[in-house]
Amino acid sequence: MSDAVVDSNVSERCCGGSGERLAHSDVRHGFLLDGFPRTVPQARELTAVLGATGSALDAVLEFTAPEDVVVARLLGRGRPDDSEDVIRCRQQVYAQQAAPLLAHYAAILLTVRAVGPVEDITERPWRLCRRWNAGPGDRAPGQSPR
Incomplete structure (x- = not known):
């Protein structure tokens, strides 16, 4: 499309x-x-x-995980078209295509580490957004919302 x-x-x-x-x-x-x-x-x-x-837009969220973690998760879906080589190739294409977009949104980009228990991963973006919305005046000097 x-x-x-x-x-x-x-x-x-x-x-x-x-x-x-x-x-x-x-x-x-x-x-x-x-x-x-x-x-x-x-x-x-x-x-x-x-x-x-x-x-x-107030913020853009980027969820990140090491490539090996992403590969393991996607292999766990059990889809016939999900071979390790195909998944790694998709990850490379995604990284290349996402780089300009991430640079475009750099000023409002919040990166969420998507590793660990689902409950922790689910809570992280909320925590980041609460800190982001608190504004620079509510952060310690030099403290990033990330």
């Missing part, structure tokens, strides 16, 4: 094209987009749609 089709589809479904979806009560206090945007042009489109409504 081309970026233009994805941009149009996401703009329409997530934001109502003109941003009217953002006025609904269920997103008044925020929303989460999973897996979008995937490219810098999509990120720019999202910024434009949000900007048209006076909104902006």
Whole structure:
């Protein structure tokens, strides 16, 4: 699917094209987009749609884990197309394609270590977001929200 089709589809479904979806009560206090945007042009489109409504992203979450951990998890799914070589290749492609997007969002990027018990991994983004939302005045000098 081309970026233009994805941009149009996401703009329409997530934001109502003109941003009217953002006025609904269920997103008044925020929303989460999973897996979008995937490219810098999509990120720019999202910024434009949000900007048209006076909104902006507060933070972008990146979940990280060592490649061997990711490979083991994906092999554990038991899918026939999930061989170790295929998974490692997908990881390399992802890293190459994600690098420009992560750089684009560097100022609002929060990295979540996705290793350990599910309960811990689930709590980490909430903790990061609470610290991020506390603002620089509520952090010790030089303390990063990460």
